[in-house]
Amino acid sequence: MEIYEFGQRLIREAGDFIRLRMKKDFRIDAKLNPNDLVTDVDRETETYIYDRILERYPDHRIIGEEGHGTDIEDTEGVLWIVDPIDGTLNFVHQLQNFAVSIGVYVDGRPHCGMILDVMNDHLYHAKAGEGAFKDDIRLAPLEDTDLAHSLVSLNSNWVVREGIGQAFTKVVREARSTRSYGSAALDMAFTATGIVSATLFYRLHPWDYSAGMIIISEVGGRTTNLLGEEIDVLKKDSILAGNQAIHGELVGYFDSDASFIESHRRTHGEK
Ligand code: IPD
Ligand code: CA
Ligand code: CA
Ligand code: CA
The missing domain is CATH 3.30.540.10 (Fructose-1,6-Bisphosphatase, subunit A, domain 1)
Known part of the structure; x- marks a missing residue:
């Protein structure tokens, strides 16, 4: 076997x-x-x-x-x-x-x-x-969607966190709506099925995302950190997973925000 x-x-x-x-x-x-x-x-x-x-x-x-x-x-x-x-x-x-x-x-x-x-x-x-x-x-290959017509999975704790909340707030405002299921692995599984179009986390451990990343990649989705950088599977990092189009759109919310980038570097270090 x-x-x-x-x-x-x-x-x-x-x-x-x-x-x-x-x-x-x-x-x-x-x-x-x-x-x-x-x-x-x-x-x-x-x-x-x-x-x-x-x-x-x-x-x-x-x-x-x-x-x-x-x-x-x-x-x-x-x-x-x-x-x-x-x-x-x-x-x-x-x-x-x-x-x-x-x-x-x-x-x-x-x-x-x-x-x-x-x-x-x-x-x-x-x-x-x-x-x-x-x-x-x-599972069918993921179809491209844009944020305005998508459900995205996002824990409200990050929205109220100083230094990073402003970037997540913009995402909440622009999305059709948000969901939070309380299990990162399930958030990622639901992203792979397309019932949510993306999932975002400021900090996850390898055991939270390692399986989900593989499943999402097999339906043509993309997983990186919130700044669009590749994930090292032994490290904690932020996670952004979704279909290709919304992934690209969402990276723009984070990599254009200087104070978010600074907080991210402080939490997760330089790549
Ligand atoms: C937690 C869940 C939760 C996520 C946390 C994780 P745990 O994992 O995946 O959805 O928001 O960051 O730590 O501790 O229940 O295995
Ligand atoms: Ca976990
Ligand atoms: Ca656990
Ligand atoms: Ca735990």
């Missing part, structure tokens, strides 16, 4: 694991601040996925949000990038609208990406060069 097939089976098993585990009590802890939560289910699911991958592929490497692979600094060989629960706040408050996200890179090149919408049991997946799917339905 190939990595891609194994990954799809594994992510569905991880979904089964979560659905069973969440019926029992679980502990909720705060991480960096009172709104940054993690649960036993996040940690146990990451360990479940980690153990399964290494059982099958002892020489593969794994980075996970909840502590695996913190020493990994290069993309040599096969690298799995895992978010065991993306949308932990949704998991805690809603017990729905969260995902498992797994991106696989081989020698730094995209290999395959999988995003499981756990409670709706939909799997968004793609292998580089072979197209993208929602379950077994092939």
